[in-house]
Amino acid sequence: MKKYSLYTLILGIFTLLIIGNFLSVYFSAVQQRNKLIETAIDEKTNLASIINEIISSDIWFYRKTLYMGIEEVFIDKMAHSRDVRYIRIVKIDGSIQQSTIEEERWGTLEDPDIKKAITTKKTIVRDEVFKGEKVKTVIYPGYQDSAVWVAFSLNNIEEIIRTMFAHDIVATLGILAFVLLVMLLILHTVVNPLKKITLVCEEVRKDNLDLKIDVKSKTEIGELADTFNKMIEDLKKSKTSLEESKSVLEIKVVARTRELKELAESLEEKVKGRTEQLQERVDELEKFHRLTVGRETKMIELKEKIKELEEKSKKKS
Numbered sequence: 001m002k003k004y005s006l007y008t009l010i011l012g013i014f015t016l017l018i019i020g021n022f023l024s025v026y027f028s029a030v031q032q033r034n035k036l037i038e039t040a041i042d043e044k045t046n047l048a049s050i051i052n053e054i055i056s057s058d059i060w061f062y063r064k065t066l067y068m069g070i071e072e073v074f075i076d077k078m079a080h081s082r083d084v085r086y087i088r089i090v091k092i093d094g095s096i097q098q099s100t101i102e103e104e105r106w107g108t109l110e111d112p113d114i115k116k117a118i119t120t121k122k123t124i125v126r127d128e129v130f131k132g133e134k135v136k137t138v139i140y141p142g143y144q145d146s147a148v149w150v151a152f153s154l155n156n157i158e159e160i161i162r163t164m165f166a167h168d169i170v171a172t173l174g175i176l177a178f179v180l181l182v183m184l185l186i187l188h189t190v191v192n193p194l195k196k197i198t199l200v201c202e203e204v205r206k207d208n209l210d211l212k213i214d215v216k217s218k219t220e221i222g223e224l225a226d227t228f229n230k231m232i233e234d235l236k237k238s239k240t241s242l243e244e245s246k247s248v249l250e251i252k253v254v255a256r257t258r259e260l261k262e263l264a265e266s267l268e269e270k271v272k273g274r275t276e277q278l279q280e281r282v283d284e285l286e287k288f289h290r291l292t293v294g295r296e297t298k299m300i301e302l303k304e305k306i307k308e309l310e311e312k313s314k315k316k317s
Contacts, residue, residue, distance in 0.1 A: 007191065010183050017179055025168040029161055036157045040083065041125055041138060048123075048140035048148040051078055051087070056143035076100055083156050085130050088149035089142070092118045097146065114149075117141045193221045197228055209236040 054074070079087045079100040089098040094109045117124045117139040124139040130151055137151040193215040200213050209232055215225035 014180060014183055018176060021172045021176060025172055029165045032164060033161045040152060040157060044138045044150045044152050045123055045140060047081060048138055048150045052140060052142040052148050072098060083152040085135050085151045085153055090114050090147050090149055092145040113139055114147050117147050118145055189219060190221060193225060197225060204232060209239060
C-alpha cells in the first residue's frame with residue numbers, strides 16, 4: 001500500500017489554498033472590474049441621453065438663437081465630467097456638428113457605426129485608442145439623424161481595481177499566514193510526535209526496547225506517547241521475565257538431561273548385569289537339560305538290558 005507523508009498532504013493543502021485564494025481574488029477583481037465598466041458605460045450612456053434631450057428641446061433651440069456658441073460651451077462643460085475624454089455630436093452622413101476635439105470641429109468622420117447606431121436606434125459601445133490611451137466610446141442615437149458620441153477613460157476604474165486587488169491580496173496573505181501558522185502548529189503538535197511514535201514503533205518491531213518516545217505535550221498526543229512508553233516498559237519487563245524463565249528452564253533441562261543420562265547409564269549397567277545373569281542361567285539350564293537327556297537315555301538302555309536279562313533267565317529255566 002502506497003504511503004503519503006502528512007508533510008506532503010499539509011503542503012499540498014496549503015498550496016491548494018494559496019492557488020484557490022489567489023484565483024478567487026483574481027476572478028473577484030475581474031468580476032468587479034466588469035461591473036465597474038458596465039456602471040461607467042451606463043453612466044456615460046445616461047450622459048449622452050441627457051445631452052441629447054437638452055439639445056433637442058425647444059428651450060435649447062430658443063437659447064441657441066439668443067446666445068451664439070452656447071452649444072459648444074455646453075458640450076465643453078459636459079466633457080469635463082469624470083473620465084470623459086471627448087464628446088461629439090455627429091450626423092448620419094459623418095459630418096461633425098460639435099466636438100470637444102478642436103482639430104476635428106466641423107470635419108467629417110467615416111465610420112459605419114454612426115449610421116448603424118442611428119438607423120437601429122441602439123447604443124453602440126466599443127474600444128478605441130485616443131492619444132495613445134485606451135478608451136471606451138458610447139455612440140448614442142440622437143435626434144434628427146444625429147448621434148452623441150462620448151469617449152471615456154478606464155484609468156480611474158483600473159486604479160480602483162488595483163487598489164481593491166492590493167487590499168484583497170493583503171487580506172489573503174493575512175489569511176494564508178494564519179492558515180500557515182495553524183498548519184505549522186499542527187505539524188509541531190501532531191505530525192512530528194506521530195512521526196517520533198512511528199519511528200519508535202519500528203524499533204520496537206525490531207525487538208529494540210531500550211527506547212523512549214520523547215514527546216512533551218499536554219494533549220491527547222502526549223497521552224498516547226505516555227501510553228506507548230508504558231507499553232514499551234511492560235514489554236521490556238515481560239521480555240526480561242521471559243529471558244529469566246528461559247534461563248531457569250534451560251538450567252532445569254540441563255539438570256534433568258544429566259539425571260536422565262545417569263539413569264540411562266545406570267539402567268544400562270543393570271540391564272547388562274541382568275543379561276549376564278540370565279545368560280548364566282540359560283547356560284545352566286542347557287547343561288541340566290543335556291544331563292537330563294543323557295540320564296533318560298541311560299535309563300532306557302538299562303531297562304532294555306534288564307529286559308534282555310529277564311528273557312534270558314526265562315529261557316534257561
